[in-house]
Amino acid sequence: MCTVTFLSSDNQSFVLTSNRDEQGSRPAAFLPNFIKINDLEILCPIDAKAKGTWIATAPHHTVCLLNGAYFPHIPKQQYRQSRGQVVLDSFLFDSSDAFLENYNLTDIEPFTLVMVNHNPLSLTELIWDGKEKNISKKDISKPAIWSSVTLYSPEIVAQRKIWFEDFLRNTDTNSGEHIVDFHRFGGDGNKENDVLMNRNGKFLTVSITSITVDKISQKMRYFDLVNQQEKTLVFGN
Numbered sequence: 001m002c003t004v005t006f007l008s009s010d011n012q013s014f015v016l017t018s019n020r021d022e023q024g025s026r027p028a029a030f031l032p033n034f035i036k037i038n039d040l041e042i043l044c045p046i047d048a049k050a051k052g053t054w055i056a057t058a059p060h061h062t063v064c065l066l067n068g069a070y071f072p073h074i075p076k077q078q079y080r081q082s083r084g085q086v087v088l089d090s091f092l093f094d095s096s097d098a099f100l101e102n103y104n105l106t107d108i109e110p111f112t113l114v115m116v117n118h119n120p121l122s123l124t125e126l127i128w129d130g131k132e133k134n135i136s137k138k139d140i141s142k143p144a145i146w147s148s149v150t151l152y153s154p155e156i157v158a159q160r161k162i163w164f165e166d167f168l169r170n171t172d173t174n175s176g177e178h179i180v181d182f183h184r185f186g187g188d189g190n191k192e193n194d195v196l197m198n199r200n201g202k203f204l205t206v207s208i209t210s211i212t213v214d215k216i217s218q219k220m221r222y223f224d225l226v227n228q229q230e231k232t233l234v235f236g237n
Contacts, residue, residue, distance in 0.1 A: 001151050001203070002054060002066045003195055004114055005164065005179060006144040011121050013214035014140070016114070017179050018055050018064050020209070021151055024201040029053075031231050032209070032222045037091045043220050043233055044087075045209065052084020057211045057220060059235065061096055062116040063087050068150040069110040069129035080107035090115070100126060100135055112146060118213055143168055151203065156193045163187060163195070180221070183208050196225075 001021040008014040020029075027048040035042050044056035055064045065087050086108060093099035096115045105128050113126040123138040125146075138144060145164045147157045167182045187194025198204040208223040218235040 001068075001148045002064070002146075003148070003160070003183070003205075004064050004066060004146045005182070006114065006116070006123060006138075006140075007168075007179060008121065008123075008140045011140070012119075013212075014116060014121065015179055015210060015212045016055075016062055016064060016116060017183050017208065017210040019183050019195060019197075019205045020054060020207045021148065021197055021203055022206045024204055024206075026206075028224060028226050029207065031224065031229065032220055032233055034233070037088060040091055041235075042088075042091055043235065045207070045222060047082075047084050050082040050084050052082045053087050054084060055209050055211070056087050056091070057213070057218065058091055059218070060118055061090075062118070062211055062213065063090050064114045066112040066114070066146055066148045067109075068148050069112060069127050070149065072150050073110050073130065075109060079109050083109055083111045086111070086113070096124060100124070100133075105133060112148075114146065116213075151197075152193065159188075159193070160186075160195065180208060180210050180223075183210075 003019040005017050006014060029048055030046040032043055032045040040058055042056050042058045044053040046053055065083055089103065090099045096117055108128065110130045111128055115124045121140055123140050125136050125138055127134045145161055147160050163186045167186060171178050182195060184196050191198045196205045206226050210221045212219050220233050222231045
């Protein structure tokens with residue numbers, strides 16, 4: 001259950017930022033750290049309950065997950081595995097295309113996956129509705145925003161796109177620092193649907209994660225809003 005934005009200033013750099021909107025009763029995630037999957041170094045926070053993640057980055061690609069596909073669904077009592085495990089499993093493949101073509105999505109709850117290949121830079125969206133997958137390539141020159149359909153109506157999703165466009169129009173730079181401001185303060189003052197949301201503590205934005213990749217560096221900035229903790233990690237340090 002997330003809000004995700006993507007910005008690219010050229011064909012070699014981007015910033016992907018995610019607000020994690022979750023149940024207030026869910027345990028706080030573990031702060032991001034480096035883990036290894038098949039000797040590949042990956043940087044991600046870890047969900048304390050299901051042990052997967054909603055956002056992760058490695059030297060060659062970045063992946064971010066939102067709950068839901070095209071519209072709200074009624075969850076089954078049990079699924080074969082968590083959606084957070086799908087994010088981690090994507091790094092088992094040699095490429096995003098190989099993952100998208102070969103990964104078994106049977107009996108996994110509907111989700112939307114945003115995948116960024118770093119070199120050459122490309123942006124791909126995977127929507128899994130529980131039966132079929134839809135894969136589409138996105139124009140990296142155009143800023144993009146996604147809002148989880150499990151929390152936000154089509155009208156609110158459209159309104160958030162307007163907020164995003166207004167923010168970019170009135171901001172001098174698309175730097176990671178400034179886009180985090182949108183993820184903190186974007187909206188019209190209605191806490192239930194603002195970009196940083198809170199529905200009486202039942203559902204609320206529990207963290208913000210911003211990944212910045214350019215020709216010389218790759219870093220993750222993480223803001224744990226529940227425990228008021230911040231952490232920044234850089235590949236290669």
